[in-house]
């Protein structure tokens with residue numbers, strides 16, 4: 001395997017140093033790195049920020065079943081290009097990832113592709129139908145070692161089923177990641193319920209439909225003494241509820257997506273389904289509240305909710321359009337724009353919310369590690385000085401439903417290393433056979 005000497009990188013935005021990547025680990029740093037480098041390939045990282053490889057707790061890879069939208073290969077290559085070294089693949093595939101067989105299939109596809117570590121998420125209920133618990137134990141003890149369980153796309157609406165799931169996952173230190181959406185309050189919903197939906201005449205998705213489920217679930221988690229994770233939290237009220245739950249000592253974590261950190265329901269005025277997503281884009285007040293929640297630690301992580309859809313599912317009238325936006329290749333730029341350039345997060349905070357904390361929540365022990373000697377060489381090198389216009393045609397995801405098409409965003413991932421192997425170099429993906437030959 002090729003050794004790499006990463007020259008003059010700034011770990012977590014700090015002092016520039018050299019890093020020697022050898023045998024899958026960070027073998028040396030500082031002056032030792034250059035001294036021991038031997039024939040290592042030099043990567044000039046002058047001016048680049050080094051972050052631990054990003055970890056996404058919420059990715060839709062669509063395989064098996066919707067390979068027209070994305071495959072494990074194309075989605076994980078896009079992830080590597082976005083600076084990720086691990087992703088959690090959501091269970092709403094066809095068939096649903098509700099058995100050991102399906103999660104092992106996804107896990108194996110991830111290993112074969114080799115771009116990032118793929119950690120399959122197991123469904124909470126059989127077929128995401130919300131009626132019977134899926135084989136959680138079998139998925140947890142399978143080769144895929146599932147620790148995150150979610151019916152994402154659907155809410156575990158039945159409180160008894162949710163309680164049982166929370167109780168069950170305790171046996172293997174798992175977590176239930178809830179898609180908080182009260183189904184009866186969101187029947188036919190097309191966008192956030194508020195002034196804009198009223199004006200446009202589109203059925204609204206009220207904030208309370210999210211907040212009431214989160215409130216119920218934090219109380220259930222407290223009652224059974226289990227671990228709850230809230231997916232794609234999107235409203236100011238949700239931030240308040242999670243803040244309250246944490247102050248009470250409830251074991252709850254929460255994520256926000258990049259799009260909810262920057263976009264608002266005003267975009268629905270375009271009637272362009274690129275802006276149609278679940279949960280919906282909310283108001284400017286909600287955007288400010290989720291930024292504040294991420295800044296003060298109420299919201300633990302940023303997760304992409306990368307939801308690729310083929311053109312025919314988006315190139316249509318708003319009500320017929322699918323919910324979802326791509327996100328793996330724009331997540332870090334949006335976080336830089338909204339949180340770093342505004343002074344609300346440091347680079348060390350970015351490492352926490354996009355790597356360390358998601359790895360901890362997903363119980364992935366070899367990711368989100370410090371960039372120090374002896375640690376696995378999972379890292380990404382980012383050029384924060386570059387600004388680029390997002391062009392979905394130039395992205396690596398198979399789908400083009402980016403809400404940021406044509407938008408200029410800061411930051412470019414120049415290199416990504418997975419256990420010391422380059423998956424991205426000079427800003428472009430590197431096929432496995434091209435590396436270490």
Ligand SMILES: NC(=O)N[C@@H](CC(=O)O)C(=O)O
Pocket residue numbers: 060092152153154179276277278279305307308323324325
């Ligand atoms: N987030 C989305 O808008 N879409 C997700 C599922 C979902 O959460 O509805 C998808 O799988 O497409």
